Amino acid sequence: MRGDPRSMTVLSPRSAAEAVRSLAENAGALPLAGGTDLMVVWNLGLLNGKVVVDLSRVGEWKKISVAKNAVRIGSLVTHSEIQRHAVIRARFPLLVQACSVVGAAQIQNRGTLGGNIANASPAGDTFPPLAVYEAVVHCVGPDGKRVLPIDMFFAGVKKTNLKPGELIEAIELPVPATAPSRAAFRKVGTRAAQSISKTMFAGLLWLKKDGTVADARLSFGSLAPTVKRLRSAERLLAGRRLDAATAAAAAAVLTDDVSPIDDIRSTRDYRLEVSRNLLVQFLEGRKR
Amino acid sequence: MALMANVGKSVLRREGPEKLTGRALYLDDHAIPGCWHGVTVRSTIPSGRVKAVRFDPSFPWKECAIVTARDIPGKNVVTLIEPDQPLLADGVVRHREEPILLIAHPDRATAYEAAKRVTVEYEPLPAALTLEDSLALKNKIFKDDNVFKSYLIEKGDLAAGFAQADFVVEGEYRSPAQEQAYIENNAIAAWEEDGVMVVSGSLQCPYYVVKALKALLGRDETKVRVIQTVTGGGFGGKEEYPSMIAGHAALLALKAGRPVKIVYDRHEDMAATTKRHPCVVRQKVGLKKDGTLVAQDIDVLMDGGAYATLSSVVLSRGTLHAAGAYTCPNVRVRSRAMATNTPPNGAFRGFGAPQTLFAAELHWEKIADVLGIDSLTLKRKNLFQLGSVTATGQILRESVGAQECLDVVLKRSKYAAKRKEYDRWNKDRGNPTWRGIGLAIAHHGAGFTGSGEVYLASRAGVAITRDAKIFVLAASTEIGQGTNTMFAQVAADAIGVPFDWLTVETPDTHKVPDSGPTVASRTCMVVGGLVRRAALQLKAALEAEHGRVPKTPSDLKKAAATLCAGKAARRFEVEYEKPPEVNWDDKTYMGDAYGCYSYAAFAADLEIDKATYEVRVRKVTTAQDVGKALNPTLCEGQIIGGTTQGLGWALLEEPVYKDGVMINAQLTNYIIPTSLDTPPFDVTIVERPYSRGPFGAKGVGELPMDVPAPAVAAAIKHATGRLMTVFPFTPERIAEALS
Amino acid sequence: MITLTVNGRKKKFAGAPFTRLIDALREEFRLTGTKEGCGEGECGACTVLLDGEPVNSCLIPACSADGRRIETVESLGTPEKLSRLQESFLVCGGAQCGICTPGMLMSAHSHLKAGGKTDDESVRTALAGNLCRCTGYQDIVKSVIGAAKKGAKRK
Numbered sequence A: 001m002r003g004d005p006r007s008m009t010v011l012s013p014r015s016a017a018e019a020v021r022s023l024a025e026n027a028g029a030l031p032l033a034g035g036t037d038l039m040v041v042w043n044l045g046l047l048n049g050k051v052v053v054d055l056s057r058v059g060e061w062k063k064i065s066v067a068k069n070a071v072r073i074g075s076l077v078t079h080s081e082i083q084r085h086a087v088i089r090a091r092f093p094l095l096v097q098a099c100s101v102v103g104a105a106q107i108q109n110r111g112t113l114g115g116n117i118a119n120a121s122p123a124g125d126t127f128p129p130l131a132v133y134e135a136v137v138h139c140v141g142p143d144g145k146r147v148l149p150i151d152m153f154f155a156g157v158k159k160t161n162l163k164p165g166e167l168i169e170a171i172e173l174p175v176p177a178t179a180p181s182r183a184a185f186r187k188v189g190t191r192a193a194q195s196i197s198k199t200m201f202a203g204l205l206w207l208k209k210d211g212t213v214a215d216a217r218l219s220f221g222s223l224a225p226t227v228k229r230l231r232s233a234e235r236l237l238a239g240r241r242l243d244a245a246t247a248a249a250a251a252a253v254l255t256d257d258v259s260p261i262d263d264i265r266s267t268r269d270y271r272l273e274v275s276r277n278l279l280v281q282f283l284e285g286r287k288r
Numbered sequence B: 001m002a003l004m005a006n007v008g009k010s011v012l013r014r015e016g017p018e019k020l021t022g023r024a025l026y027l028d029d030h031a032i033p034g035c036w037h038g039v040t041v042r043s044t045i046p047s048g049r050v051k052a053v054r055f056d057p058s059f060p061w062k063e064c065a066i067v068t069a070r071d072i073p074g075k076n077v078v079t080l081i082e083p084d085q086p087l088l089a090d091g092v093v094r095h096r097e098e099p100i101l102l103i104a105h106p107d108r109a110t111a112y113e114a115a116k117r118v119t120v121e122y123e124p125l126p127a128a129l130t131l132e133d134s135l136a137l138k139n140k141i142f143k144d145d146n147v148f149k150s151y152l153i154e155k156g157d158l159a160a161g162f163a164q165a166d167f168v169v170e171g172e173y174r175s176p177a178q179e180q181a182y183i184e185n186n187a188i189a190a191w192e193e194d195g196v197m198v199v200s201g202s203l204q205c206p207y208y209v210v211k212a213l214k215a216l217l218g219r220d221e222t223k224v225r226v227i228q229t230v231t232g233g234g235f236g237g238k239e240e241y242p243s244m245i246a247g248h249a250a251l252l253a254l255k256a257g258r259p260v261k262i263v264y265d266r267h268e269d270m271a272a273t274t275k276r277h278p279c280v281v282r283q284k285v286g287l288k289k290d291g292t293l294v295a296q297d298i299d300v301l302m303d304g305g306a307y308a309t310l311s312s313v314v315l316s317r318g319t320l321h322a323a324g325a326y327t328c329p330n331v332r333v334r335s336r337a338m339a340t341n342t343p344p345n346g347a348f349r350g351f352g353a354p355q356t357l358f359a360a361e362l363h364w365e366k367i368a369d370v371l372g373i374d375s376l377t378l379k380r381k382n383l384f385q386l387g388s389v390t391a392t393g394q395i396l397r398e399s400v401g402a403q404e405c406l407d408v409v410l411k412r413s414k415y416a417a418k419r420k421e422y423d424r425w426n427k428d429r430g431n432p433t434w435r436g437i438g439l440a441i442a443h444h445g446a447g448f449t450g451s452g453e454v455y456l457a458s459r460a461g462v463a464i465t466r467d468a469k470i471f472v473l474a475a476s477t478e479i480g481q482g483t484n485t486m487f488a489q490v491a492a493d494a495i496g497v498p499f500d501w502l503t504v505e506t507p508d509t510h511k512v513p514d515s516g517p518t519v520a521s522r523t524c525m526v527v528g529g530l531v532r533r534a535a536l537q538l539k540a541a542l543e544a545e546h547g548r549v550p551k552t553p554s555d556l557k558k559a560a561a562t563l564c565a566g567k568a569a570r571r572f573e574v575e576y577e578k579p580p581e582v583n584w585d586d587k588t589y590m591g592d593a594y595g596c597y598s599y600a601a602f603a604a605d606l607e608i609d610k611a612t613y614e615v616r617v618r619k620v621t622t623a624q625d626v627g628k629a630l631n632p633t634l635c636e637g638q639i640i641g642g643t644t645q646g647l648g649w650a651l652l653e654e655p656v657y658k659d660g661v662m663i664n665a666q667l668t669n670y671i672i673p674t675s676l677d678t679p680p681f682d683v684t685i686v687e688r689p690y691s692r693g694p695f696g697a698k699g700v701g702e703l704p705m706d707v708p709a710p711a712v713a714a715a716i717k718h719a720t721g722r723l724m725t726v727f728p729f730t731p732e733r734i735a736e737a738l739s
Numbered sequence C: 001m002i003t004l005t006v007n008g009r010k011k012k013f014a015g016a017p018f019t020r021l022i023d024a025l026r027e028e029f030r031l032t033g034t035k036e037g038c039g040e041g042e043c044g045a046c047t048v049l050l051d052g053e054p055v056n057s058c059l060i061p062a063c064s065a066d067g068r069r070i071e072t073v074e075s076l077g078t079p080e081k082l083s084r085l086q087e088s089f090l091v092c093g094g095a096q097c098g099i100c101t102p103g104m105l106m107s108a109h110s111h112l113k114a115g116g117k118t119d120d121e122s123v124r125t126a127l128a129g130n131l132c133r134c135t136g137y138q139d140i141v142k143s144v145i146g147a148a149k150k151g152a153k154r155k
Helices: A016-025 A038-043 A079-084 A086-091 A093-100 A113-119 A127-132 A231-237 A244-252 A268-283 B016-020 B108-116 B131-135 B158-164 B206-217 B241-256 B266-272 B311-321 B353-371 B375-382 B402-413 B415-427 B452-456 B483-495 B523-546 B553-564 B632-651 B708-720 B731-738 C021-028 C084-092 C101-113 C120-126 C138-154
Strands: A009-011 A030-032 A051-054 A064-066 A070-074 A136-141 A144-149 A154-156 A167-174 A182-189 A197-207 A213-221 B036-042 B048-055 B065-067 B099-105 B118-124 B147-155 B167-175 B187-193 B196-201 B224-228 B260-263 B279-287 B293-303 B331-338 B433-445 B459-465 B470-473 B502-504 B569-575 B597-609 B615-625 B681-686 C002-006 C009-013 C047-050 C053-056 C069-071
Touching (some): A016 A051, A016 A136, A093 A197, A213 A268, A231 A244, B048 B099, B147 B311, B187 B241, B206 B224, B241 B260, B375 B402, B402 B433, B402 B597, B402 B615, B459 B523, C021 C047
Parallel strands (some): B196 B224, C002 C069
Antiparallel strands (some): A070 A167, B459 B569, B597 B615
16 A cells, blocks of 8 residues: 555556566566566555556457467466466366465465566476476567477576566477376465475376386475576486385485575475475375 | 343343344444445555555546644554554554545445555655564564563573483474454444544444544544444454554544445455464473473464554463463463564464473474374373362462363363274374364463453443433453353342343443453453343342342333432443452562363374375364353354364465565465364263452353364374474475475 | 446546555545455455455455445445345344454345355355355345345245
8 A cells, every 4th residue: 555656657558568668668667467476566566657568458468379289379368267277277276276365265366377477486387397398488579589498587585587677478288298197286374375495396207108207307395596497306206116115216316406494484404394295195196 | 030130141142133134233234314425545575665645547546535643633642551553653653454545435435446546655764574584683563672662471490300300391483463354354334423523333442543543633432433343253352453443444434524435455465464472392301210200491482564553462361371181280381572574463362371381392292293192191190170279370279160061072082092993093104184183281371361350340331221221331242252142141140130121231331331441351351240230230130129039011101200319311330350369460470370271182183195185174172161051052153163263274374475475365275164164063061160350250261272273283194194384284285294 | 547347436536556456445435344354365344246246355456456346235225224134134143243244245135136046055155255254144144045035035
């Protein structure tokens, strides 16, 4: 309630091209998607006097398009819309689960996938699924279009590798060649709903007929400045049988890729212990 | 009209339709023409001298009204108990968020901007930020020893008691602070009208505000008027802090020459206003080998923050409940409330009792381990019954429902069977969770302590107007608990007329007498009792004039005309009368601490995830003896709501302090339960009527807060084998306890 | 100039485009039923329906809602004629202090209108974005399920 609306300059582009132009012409302007992050800061009175580019009329970025080997989600698609989409539900269930635990219904009805990744919180709920689905971020700016794989998108706490003037137009999820043998998402938050995660896991496993690991994609959020793939553990798992020893070995190299901290929500020790437990559970094929 | 046509029934909430349709007007909903917005500039250090206050010259200060301590016409004190808290810091600050100066402006955003353009320069002084700091006198905040208040209760012969003991068990228990988190933030408006300072807003105790404004402005009560607006929750958090805000708004209104409203946002409300007192309790208990209590030596330490506010009374209630609902012949309770350089703590539902009862109850689990006898058997052996003598020597002569509540809970929760079942469950290492069921029992005194009600001398009334309306006149506020409905029920049944014939007057201090504050579980038992007595006087007058009480609206019209005899209204007002059998000695702190007690038994059935240590409460079973449920739905609502706050305190809520201020001062990081965090509640209302309560009613508001935390702790012990004595029982704490 | 359809009526908003929807509703249109509890999107007291979906109006600038349909608690019923849902809240004790109630009703109303499931967990999930400090939620859930049952009977 501390924001001063009269101090704001609002630009309302009606197309993607206009949106890019507006941003290019106003250095330091703030793109506004669903507003569920920006407006919290604005309510503290910290954004008075800024220029805002309201993207709510850029229809092109609200579409979900399905191709044979990829689904392209417009950056302004909301968490609720993602949950309702039949193909995303079938092909990318972990993303649907993540969207269902972002805040609560009111936030999911406004918050967008593009806004979520642009905000680049270390605890972004959709990031571990995007990481294991190896999403690709389509950006557009004054210098044209660019594609950033998700593991090159985040730069640090609330920092992305978007160039000045660049906006996100879509997030593309390639459909895996074969369906994974196992998939899981688990968020451990501060309470049962409307919570910020203390740790968050997404995992996909492809197993050969003989039960050994063909491919593993494992990701944790909230354990580092950005979402992380567990490259060490993934390398270790290749070709191995998933028994208790393998699971323990994978858990032991967790810290090769993540660096949890003590903060207002939780502790390093708790995050590490619980994350190891979640990883072991997944690898041992247990739901809990 | 039959007796009890309304009392005992779930009559629909009086003001329900307005609240349900968005028509009820909370303070910020009122259109106040010409009203300016007030904001507060607060200290950013915990202890120091104010060297200078600078105003950014580029800001249009001419458009603002600015108030400092210099502008106070009367005393710069928030009048409550001790005269130690200034309304505005005058040269010295003793806690972060302490108000220093006030600004009002016609536009809200500009007012907030103005506050940013004030720079305060400090000379930092030593700060005592913790109880340990305070005891070590790192900074002398209050008198010479930082002790706001201390109490000593001594019953019997402690040394002799311990000499008889076969076992002596010691333990230390720590309860955290807790934020009330009412969903409506504090909000008050003030304006001068015909020489009267009118204050309106979200508050629990209109006459507390009157008292504070009188001293602040140097006026008598005819020149001060306080009106409560519809209030979105209080839980104690709006017991005394509104006096501070009212003073701020009044001073700004005087300076600006126009109405001013101050509406806090969530961050400011959480960071600056009062919280539950954090508390450390040491228990040392002596027992015979069969589990009989022979000695209790209890030490209570509370953190009051920088100013005394209500600490002496919170400590009092905590002290008086510290021994638990158990009989022991030899008892000593020593208690102290200390000053620290943190925002002052204050009232929160339970008011000291939840903290000391946590220790008293949970200690039985430790005793059980030492004696090799289960805690239920031990508790039953020593639990209060009719005729028991309390730690202050009070004989419980009537209305003791403790054993009955326990029996109901044991049966409905299947406690004994679950204890065995979960023992088996926990032995199986393959299970994904640990399970436990834990029990707690508590008592809670209704009304002000000891001589408190006598000191308050509360008054309530009933009036019949010339145009045939019947009003209930009381200063007790409706803050969600059902005051308006309950008063109308009580008065209607006392007179013998339909519920709809009663109107409960708005708590406006120019219209209603001082019924005392809306706190201490006294609204039904004490003020309801006054309302009933006043209503009986109206009934007698009606019967005297017309032979009977009116039966139809036209009867009522005739009766009103007769009784009013040309005047606008005829009023019947009564004052509190202490029951002659209630005797308390303030000097020795012995005797009848409260007229009576309510009782609660509670079983928490929970499981803990082995991978994440998250606790899920699967079921709550509780039975609570409230004397008489005047309105069962409202009564049950109080029990479930209070229980949920208690579960939040036990498992989720923790104000995190850094450099003397709460750093998680928003709802994102101060975690209260959502609809997905609460279990099914099985609630049984037990009624052991109290002869001095209206229709037998005792108190219910605070009792539910006393039992969840120790029951959850006992259940965690059952589940994991670990006795955890510091809470909230977050997954992090549980993980650490089990490592 | 921003156009909003509020409770079925077209309204023009000439204030600053970045005015929050909650402030436009409360201060410009004097629809004070919608409440502000936190300004962070946590408490849900500010919940209104935007094109039929519950949202936190404290996080939406008016320009984002231009041309769209808004429903507030004032659209559900009046003290003289409560809606079925409001009546159920009254009977089941779903409102105590009442400050969370408008937002709670909008979330519940939207859930029921969309044919949402009426088992305990589904209702609790639908209401998870509305914090209540008074009731402990049980009577609220009872109120919503009760209203759904009554509605089902009428069909």
